[in-house]
Amino acid sequence: MSNKLEISRRSLLLSGAVGAAGLAVSSLPFGRALAAGSLSVGFIYVGPRDDYGYNQAHAQGAVALKKLPGVKVTEEERVPETVDVEKTMESMINLDGAKLIFPTSFGYFDPYVLKLAKKYPDVTFMHCGGLWKEGEPDNAHSYFGYIDEAEYLSGIVAGHATKSKKLGFIAAKPIPQVLRNINAFTLGARSVDPAITTQVIFTGDWSMPVKEAEATNSMADQGIDVVTCHVDSPKVIVETAEKRGMFTTGYHANQAALAPKGYLTGAEWNWEALYPSFVADVLAGTTIPHLVRGGLKEKIVKTSPYGAMVGAAARKQADAVKAQLEAGTFVIFKGPIKDNKGNTVIAAGVSQGQTDIALESMSYLVEGVIGSTS
């Protein structure tokens, strides 16, 4: 009893003190009062953070944060999209004092981030995937990048590199984000030579190393000479392609070290540029938009440096388009575009720029892609 009284007396005193100092602290953002400018940041990855892919790209962003003064970063890898991630986030909040959390996998958002954002209104959640909707918690944010811009550039380089005019694309699932990359890559390649085709193989899931290796080998057997992918870790594909003497373009992170002879370029996330700006915003109390999106222009995605084998013509064309993309004057999905069944999907004269909502529900493969979405 006496304990209880003491606490209530203390909290009374405290609230009095806060009231007195109210004017002084009113300039601080509510709920984000930070002890001496320090910030504990938690990173959660769905796979291993040295996967040469999706998770490594995020881990590179975490490395960039570790260099900032007053920022403490804790990381947890291989956290499945189950209650595990809910409890990991809660453990970071309760045991590590995390005020900013990066749950980096797409499936973490609904229901886990939404649930915890309501429960811990003073913690900021930065989710990767671009899923936030009106009416969802204010402290939840979701970001994503237009990486199809970098895929288009990879397609141009691949289009110059191929001799057989046959490209390969190994992908996890026929979902809009993936289809958009396949289509952008193919459009880029066909801007070099309209005779080029892209064979696509869906493996069915984000991490299927055995199927990915089989797909790469079967592509090599078919005479495909440039291969790229959209899976969580391109490691197996890039290594297999290198062994089979194929060219590759990378995805998520830089895989040049795995394929010194065949790695042309790649579409990479640029999280190490984006994340420090989020931290700066949280420290300064600036409002971060609920949906953050951007491409090359906003420095959210980037391309791998060209390999030595990339010729001058390829560099010239890709650099020219890149300059236009960075200036925001180039549209990838510009009509007329037909799907690979002959239907017109974007009419002549229609330009679907990167922010066009129609691109978010893409369900077709463009002309020149060999494969089917179902």
Place this chain on the structure above:
Amino acid sequence: MNSDLVLRFGAGAKVFVVSLFAIVLSLIVFGIFVVLSGVNPLDVYRLMYVGAFGSWFSWQNTLLRSAPLLLTALCTALPAQMGMVIIGGEGAFVLGGLAAAAAGLLLSDMSVPALIVQGAMAIAGMCAGGAVIASAGALRHLRGVNETISSLLLSYICIAVLNQMVEGPMRDPTSLNKPSTRALPDWAMLGNIPGMDIHVGLIFGLLFCLATYMLMFHTTFGFAARMVGGNVRAARMAGLPVGRLILIVTFLGGAAAGLGGMVEVAAVQGRANATIASGYGLTGILVAFLARQNPLIVIPVAILLGGIDASGGLLQRRLDMPDASVVVLQGIIFVILLASESVQEGINLPGWFRGIKPRSSAVAVAEGAE
């Protein structure tokens, strides 16, 4: 011969002691492994305690993670009482979740009371999971197909069916980049145990374990089932309905895992998608073997593994250890447990080894650790 008597009457106590011995020894071996990778093992033990049982938050974290394991462990433990090694819990879990989602979506559209929706989901989940494992049992009984292989292969089929359904007929067209079924309405979801941040699935798991323990060890049905496990030919000679017993027990095992899948959908995910297949069925096999297939011992073992899981994150975050280190610990526990089983039975070991009783060696090891 003596061990047979002990197994029958003091099954709980003896299994508990042997499992404890295996775990203590595993922690010591893990400690050596940790030292070799340059981390102080005392820090590791302390953090494991803090992360798993050090506070009310940690306890809830541990219990929440153990809830699905209670149910999936039974999928291996119950058929094991009949001498069958079933490892298809993942498939029963996944199909149970899918069936529960289908039933829940169908009934919640008809706006019947929440309890009826949840009851139907539980029944659908248990029937689907039970059917999967019972079919492995039927294949074994009728066609002599090895139940270990068939249940494993059935698992792959179940996961393929799940993916096919959520990416095809049952897909919510608005789930663009993560194919899922429609979400259950909030009112149809299973809630938390009052006063805790743990869903009621934990209670389902505890009750299922207690009920099946009573069934297997304190009823004539259970006695008959275990007799089949002891010697099928003797059981047949005694006139026991072997086929029926196999079907019922395998169905019960599958139903437990199927109920786990239902809980995953109705209390956690709110919808069915590929995430349901996240390995609970596989960890359940480990729990069942650690508990030496005893449904009662499944409870503390599931909590222990839930705790290891809960503390794994803290090891990563504080000591910068890779996640694989937790997998190493689980592997060490599993191997030492299997080894301890042969120590306990002491049948195929040289005579000088047979004299060592597991209890005394456990004490010796524990003392050595102090």
